[in-house]
Amino acid sequence: MKKRYFIRLSYKGTNYHGWQIQPNANTVQEELNKALSTILNQPINVVGCGRTDTGVHASDFMAHFEMEEGFPFGCEKLTFKLNRFLPHDIAINEVFPVKLDAHTRFDAISRTYQYKITKHKNPFRTDSHWKNQNELDVVKMNEAAKILFEYIDFTSFSKLHTDVKTNNCKIAKAEWLEAEDELVFTIQADRFLRNMVRAIVGTLIEVGQGKMDLDGFRQVIESKNRSKAGTSVPGHGLFLAKIEYPTDLRMEDV
Structure with missing residues (x-):
């Protein structure tokens, strides 16, 4: 058996x-x-x-x-x-x-990712944070992140030519937290598309730099066009932070 x-x-x-x-x-x-x-x-x-x-x-x-x-x-x-x-x-x-x-x-019911940015050169964060020394408007970035809750189709943030049946995702959390020289973006959803988190972060960075306003961010999502979104940020700042399952999957260890 x-x-x-x-x-x-x-x-x-x-x-x-x-x-x-x-x-x-x-x-x-x-x-x-x-x-x-x-x-x-x-x-x-x-x-x-x-x-x-x-x-x-x-x-x-x-x-x-x-x-x-x-x-x-x-x-x-x-x-x-x-x-x-x-x-x-x-x-x-x-x-x-x-x-x-x-x-x-x-069977996963939710996944949580974090993207970590360091504002200054730090030898202890070389492999785990993306160094970005630009001035960022974190308040505006959080306002843009809230717009994600209004949508379910995230084609604009998906890697092209992926073999998936739908680009729909239900986002439950999306926020930036700032502490001294570290900036962390946390996003939770029922599922994610290939490259989705890195593309969202890259686009939110454009908002933070003043290169895109909130209406522009909304238009990116509604366009369902990957070329309208920002450049994906590097992979080494990204973490799969938590994954959750129904509690009834577990059996006794015998």
């Missing part, structure tokens, strides 16, 4: 070409597959909750795998073994059994 498990992990994306396996490139999925296959002594292929691009980080990412009859030790010990095997920039936070039809991608 097959059993399925969720893995909650964190990773620093600096040394990886994103999550998803690709030829001739090091990825987080490949590292996790290798670790699990070695520890469990059988081929394991994990499925992720989504894709992150090169250099993008995750403080809360979910993957799942299944195997016949489970493994001969508990989830806590598997977590320990994985952390000993994996590189220093990938951490396993939890492994737990779930219903056999549970899916890390399709």
